[in-house]
Amino acid sequence: MSVLSLKGVTKKFGGLTAVNDVNLDVNAGTIHGLIGPNGAGKTTLFSLITGFYTPTSGSILLNGKDVTLTSTSHRARKGLVRTFQGTVLFPDQNVAQNIANGMLATGAGSWTDWFSESQAYAKIRYQEVERLLQFARLSDLRNAAARDLSHGQQRVLGIAIALAAKPRVLLLDEPFTGMTASEKDRLVEMLQSIRQGGTTVVLVEHDMRTVMRLCEVITVLNFGSVLTEGTPEHVRRHPEVMSAYLGTTA
Template identity: 80%
Template sequence: MKALSLNGVTKAFGGLVAVNDVTLGVEAGSIHGLIGPNGAGKTTLFSLITGFYRPTAGRVELNGEDVTPLSTSLRARKGLVRTFQGTVLFPDQTVAQNIANGLLAIGRGSWSDWFIESSAYKHAQQEEVEKLLTFSRLTDLRNASARDLSHGQQRVLGIAIALAAAPKVLLLDEPFTGMTASEKDRLVEMLQDIRKNGTTIVLVEHDMRTVMRLCDVITVLNFGRVLTEGTPEHVRRHPEVMSAYLGTTA
């Protein structure tokens, strides 16, 4: 079953075609990589999937449902959630408060619950925060300000906030950027656990070694088109992939 499907998705900005007739399917429960050289259209494609941009042509489907007309917020409520290259946090708030804000922002609880401080709501919220802190291995940092975390810890916190939305499909935009080797290893384990818990993951990433060890399927974009798609071994051996990255002719 396809958790996410793109059918002939195209996006033109005036005379510039940033994404050109992209068709791909992401299997439910998989980790699917999206790679390509700078300017290949990866981030634009993410924005089309999440509804930040509307396609010039084509269709986006989530679990077989056409979500192309839906806003970003409505897609998120249906389980399509994205993180960004730049981690968006409340820097002066604690790790636990940031996660609690994430729960409220995506509607797991109401504003009336927040203002009247319903004891049942507060208890349920705290339980969920604790679960996410434990899962993301941030429990010991629960009272630390987000601004005081390392870059890698901030990236993990951003993913924990996204998990507060209980995503069916989680889109990660360069999650490993700026991480140390040990931080990358821990995040690989975390993403594998997220997949085991039933969430499909699609990630854009430039760290090829990590992509090759983590992903089940990889789609390679070049000049807005799909250059090739397949297993890491297929992509590694594809003669045009290296040409695309090096800017040479095969």
């Protein structure tokens, strides 16, 4: 069953076509990879999916509902949450506070609850923050300022913040960038657990080895268009994929 569908999505910036007639279906409960060389349109496509850009043409459906013209906050409330290439944190707040901030995107608790610190909401928030600290293996760092974390720890914290919004579809923009081999292994395990917990993951990533071991389906973009799509084995053997990445003819 498709949880996210793009139908003929195109985005033009003046005379530049950044995304061209993209059709994409992401099945629920999968880890779906989105790859391509620099400038292929991957990040622009993420921005279209999450509402930071409006398509020039085409439509975007979330759980079968057209969200093409809805706001980013509306999509977040419907379960579509994104991380960015550059980790977006509150650097002077501690790890636990950063995770708690992610809960503002959910319907669990209003702004009034948040600022008045109602007893019931404070308990809900505490329990959820504790769960995510343990899940992300950040419990020992709960009181550390986000700015003092290592790069890899900041990347994981960014994902934990996104999980606090209770996404049904989680879009990750190059989450493995700058990580050590051991950090990548731990994040692979974390993403597999997220998927097993019922959240669909869509992943933009340049680390091909990690993409091949993690994703069930991979879509390849080139010059804003879908070059091919299929299993990791299909993509690995596709002659035009190597050509797109290396600029050579197969």
